[in-house]
Amino acid sequence: MTRVVAQGTFDILHPGHVHYLEEAAELGDDLHVIVSRTPNVTHKPGPVIPDRQRTEMVAALAPVDEAHLGHPDDIFVPIEKISPDVIVLGHDQHHDTDALEAELDRRGIDCDLHRASARTPQFDGELLSTRDIIDRILEERPRD
Template structure:
């Protein structure tokens, strides 16, 4: 049985998230998703929705076997607990793959790191980014 882990912020779920998680699920038999805590999101604007809400929405997706909250102090703790065979990074996630691989090795975790593909909008006004959704809301509802 191949256990796959995907991770991210997942603030305001959109088709890009669904694509990422569907691809991740196709890479194994079980998909676990780690939802980032607000304090660990430092590469973009903080999430609008609470961590628990984001986890619950991600967990409701059919392709997800279980969604869990990330660890507040050490992002590798859930990885140690889940012992995945594969970690799937989103196409636009800005992670240092070599640093991740080194930390996995340091912790004695034998895990492959893969990347999901990106997805282009399928129609003119499809939004594949939380930032774009927020911008549209502000533009239309100010």
């Protein structure tokens, strides 16, 4: 059995997230998704949706076998527990793959890294990022 790990913030779910997780699920038999805790999201604005709610929403998606809330201090702790064969990074995730591979080696985690593809928009105006969804909401529903 091939165990796959995907991870991300998954703030406001959108078709780009589903594409990423479907592609990750195709690489194995068992997809585990690690949802980042709010304080650990430092490379972009923090999520709007609470940690537990994001984890529950990800768990409800068809490609996902298990969803886990990330560790508060060490992103590798859940990876060590899951012991994946493959880790799939989102097409736009900021991870340095060389540094990630080095840390996996240091911890004795033997798995492959794979970078997912971007979803091609299916129609004009399709929103494929949380930031785009938030911007559209602010445009369409300005505060009084």
